[in-house]
Amino acid sequence: MGKAIVKIIVGLVIGAGLWVATMTFDFPPVFRWLFFGYAVLGTVVFLILDAPTMKVMSGGKALVSLLVFYAILCTVFISGASLWPQYDPEDEKGKIVKILKGKPNILDPWKADEVIARTKELDLKAKELTERIKALGTVQGAAGQDAGAAAAPVAAGASGGDVLKIGEEQWQLQECYNCHKLKGEGGKKRGPELDNIGTLLPQEEIAKKILDPKSYKAEGFDTEYDKGKMPDKYKDLMELKDVQALAAWLSTFKNTSVNTPKPIKMK
Amino acid sequence: MKTWQRSLMALIALLALFGGVAYAQAPGTPPVEFPYTGNRTAVWIVAQLHILFAGFILGAPIFVVISEWLGYRKQDPRYDRLAKEVTKVTVILYSMTALTGGLFIFVLLATYPQFTTWLINHFFIVFAVIYPLLFIGETFVLYMYFYTWDAWKGNKKARHIALGVLLNLIGSITLFVIDGPTSFMNTPVKAEGVSPVEFLATASIWDKMFNYSWMPLNMHRLVGNVTFGGFVAGLIAAYMYMGSTKDEERAYYDWMGFVGNMIGVGALLFLPFMGYLLAYELCDYDASICPYMMADQLSMFFEMQGAMIGLIFLASNYYIWLSMKRIEGVEKVRMTIIAPIVMIALPLVMTKVLTDYPAPDPKSLMFLLPMLLAPAILGRFIPITVSSRTVIKIGFLMVVVGNAIWLTPHGFAPTGAKLVAELELPSDWNFLALMPAKNSAAFTLVFVTVVNYIIYNRAVTQGTIVWGKIDYASQFVLIFLAFSAIWTMGLMGAVRSLLRKYFHTYNLLPDFTAESFTPTLAYSAWYITGITVVFYAVVSFAILVTLRASHPKEHAPEGSPVPAGAK
Numbered sequence: 001m002g003k004a005i006v007k008i009i010v011g012l013v014i015g016a017g018l019w020v021a022t023m024t025f026d027f028p029p030v031f032r033w034l035f036f037g038y039a040v041l042g043t044v045v046f047l048i049l050d051a052p053t054m055k056v057m058s059g060g061k062a063l064v065s066l067l068v069f070y071a072i073l074c075t076v077f078i079s080g081a082s083l084w085p086q087y088d089p090e091d092e093k094g095k096i097v098k099i100l101k102g103k104p105n106i107l108d109p110w111k112a113d114e115v116i117a118r119t120k121e122l123d124l125k126a127k128e129l130t131e132r133i134k135a136l137g138t139v140q141g142a143a144g145q146d147a148g149a150a151a152a153p154v155a156a157g158a159s160g161g162d163v164l165k166i167g168e169e170q171w172q173l174q175e176c177y178n179c180h181k182l183k184g185e186g187g188k189k190r191g192p193e194l195d196n197i198g199t200l201l202p203q204e205e206i207a208k209k210i211l212d213p214k215s216y217k218a219e220g221f222d223t224e225y226d227k228g229k230m231p232d233k234y235k236d237l238m239e240l241k242d243v244q245a246l247a248a249w250l251s252t253f254k255n256t257s258v259n260t261p262k263p264i265k266m267k
Numbered sequence: 268m269k270t271w272q273r274s275l276m277a278l279i280a281l282l283a284l285f286g287g288v289a290y291a292q293a294p295g296t297p298p299v300e301f302p303y304t305g306n307r308t309a310v311w312i313v314a315q316l317h318i319l320f321a322g323f324i325l326g327a328p329i330f331v332v333i334s335e336w337l338g339y340r341k342q343d344p345r346y347d348r349l350a351k352e353v354t355k356v357t358v359i360l361y362s363m364t365a366l367t368g369g370l371f372i373f374v375l376l377a378t379y380p381q382f383t384t385w386l387i388n389h390f391f392i393v394f395a396v397i398y399p400l401l402f403i404g405e406t407f408v409l410y411m412y413f414y415t416w417d418a419w420k421g422n423k424k425a426r427h428i429a430l431g432v433l434l435n436l437i438g439s440i441t442l443f444v445i446d447g448p449t450s451f452m453n454t455p456v457k458a459e460g461v462s463p464v465e466f467l468a469t470a471s472i473w474d475k476m477f478n479y480s481w482m483p484l485n486m487h488r489l490v491g492n493v494t495f496g497g498f499v500a501g502l503i504a505a506y507m508y509m510g511s512t513k514d515e516e517r518a519y520y521d522w523m524g525f526v527g528n529m530i531g532v533g534a535l536l537f538l539p540f541m542g543y544l545l546a547y548e549l550c551d552y553d554a555s556i557c558p559y560m561m562a563d564q565l566s567m568f569f570e571m572q573g574a575m576i577g578l579i580f581l582a583s584n585y586y587i588w589l590s591m592k593r594i595e596g597v598e599k600v601r602m603t604i605i606a607p608i609v610m611i612a613l614p615l616v617m618t619k620v621l622t623d624y625p626a627p628d629p630k631s632l633m634f635l636l637p638m639l640l641a642p643a644i645l646g647r648f649i650p651i652t653v654s655s656r657t658v659i660k661i662g663f664l665m666v667v668v669g670n671a672i673w674l675t676p677h678g679f680a681p682t683g684a685k686l687v688a689e690l691e692l693p694s695d696w697n698f699l700a701l702m703p704a705k706n707s708a709a710f711t712l713v714f715v716t717v718v719n720y721i722i723y724n725r726a727v728t729q730g731t732i733v734w735g736k737i738d739y740a741s742q743f744v745l746i747f748l749a750f751s752a753i754w755t756m757g758l759m760g761a762v763r764s765l766l767r768k769y770f771h772t773y774n775l776l777p778d779f780t781a782e783s784f785t786p787t788l789a790y791s792a793w794y795i796t797g798i799t800v801v802f803y804a805v806v807s808f809a810i811l812v813t814l815r816a817s818h819p820k821e822h823a824p825e826g827s828p829v830p831a832g833a834k
Contacts, residue, residue, distance in 0.1 A: 077795075085681045178563060179555070232459060
């Protein structure tokens, strides 16, 4: 019993030491608890090592102990898994719907769902266009030819804004942020930081890089062991207009204070 | 189980299989919608159950035949008995493999008829000819192996062992063959500059089979199956030990538990590296898989995996500790002081070396190999030794440290997008969450376990084992190891399948159903636990039926007088 108390005290001292150390090095509180938990685990392990021998059980007692043991295991494993931060599938569901929208389902040769969806979509678009034509007619009628001429760049500007919006959306949908840091977010050094890519590459070349990742390699990302290379899949997964929109959006990033590595033309 | 019962189960499996195929061929049949679980989870449950049974019947014969051979070579009947008893359980579970396999195909065809037909069309020769022939061949050889056990002994034993080798050969080929379509779904064939659909149209069956992750998956499953088989053998021994009433029975099942655990742990040592190889190839196939696994949607699955493997290593080393306690004269065993020094230094030095020279840079080996071999080489010249008890206790400390390093995440957020500074490791300590640190943690666990087995081996040669006198708690450790190994298999099976993201076949065939999202870890844990419990219940029943029931009870000797008319 005395030894057990000594072990508990040692465990608590180590736990407290870890707590103080993690505080000193500015670890967030959740990590302080984690490290304290490691000390508790170590204490439990060393207590179990010198625990007294378990008595032999038989018959009903053995069976009951077995069933209780299984119940404990199930509870610990389920609650252990539930304690970790949980990913919210709702975050992904919306993305998947957007990515798969309009994609052909080669398993469904009749494409019944697609035809119905497409019909509805076209119907909506037709109604929208009719409304816009009506509205344009009203504006032109009221303001005359000059106003009509001035409306053109506004429309073009709105279209450009849409493209950039689509580009930004593609950045999120294709989860580019998992490898590339942009605006101080994402990255983790798998791919180059892209805040200054607009200065280094024109829009067309960015699109080329997305469609054919081997066309360019960034300085420092051309090592012999290039396991983290950019996947050669976006030409198959993305629509060309989406690639161009993404490239257009990326080309607007011209923050020269960020050291985006220089692209090396490979092809 | 009698022959007619096995035949009936096989018949049900075949009916389910052909019924499913016939169902899927009906044109325009809408998919079935499973209540409560949904279609994807229904497929998951049945597939995982099938894989668990299949994993055991493929893994167990590997060590069964080795055990039989050892028994023959050492003339130790315990090895032969172990082999035969595990084979008895294997035969029952073989029927369950066929039954769940049929059910799996049936559920798959009912829920995803178009995709299943598509996959069968692409691997028609595999599903229609090669796999059934191998399965029939394996059935034939397994039953022959089992039923000739008593007939082929003495000078015919070598013939019986050869039959066991043939069984393993067929079993391994079966595993490799069925891994083809499985791995294809994760990493379908591709070629630079050609769209996957176009390339698939021209690809041969061999191209489809020999995809990026096929061989790593084969190796991972082969080693995993032996680990799993070993731990289930330990489970069988634990049950039988707990039910034994005689000392000689306890002695035998204590020995069997030790051997089962040794096989399980022996294969387990290779498992992290096989898993690493598989992950490496998956990342090489498509680098976006890596962050999905390690930093994004599945990152917490890997945290849980780290916790499970840490617990398994703790438990297996605790079992060695308890095993040492029943060796008389163990206190005399000593070991060079270099061994614990290397144990303590290993995580730090290895993290530094692998950070500066990432694998597979050979320079990393130049530093690490001399360090790992130091106890064996320098230990001969430096006479300072410490007691085995001290070495093992330092080993436990380092197992806890290794677990801690493996478990420490980059941040307490389920995805990188949700990570904020209050949940993230300070940047100076971020190395704790990177692969070099994780690899060094895995290696520390392996190194400590190897050292403990070396100590055990020395203790055995210098002392005397008192079989049957092991601490009763050890039986719970064996049960825990089997349960945890099965649970971890379920967890990693879910991960491998989820890596296809919202595709049936990655980047090739999207899953347009509403269920193609990543589930939460908590949701997965419920189902993994449920599957493990069902599998455990069936295995426990199989052990009870084959081993407990077959133990003859004390009865009147033959030839004793029986009253007239008595039945």
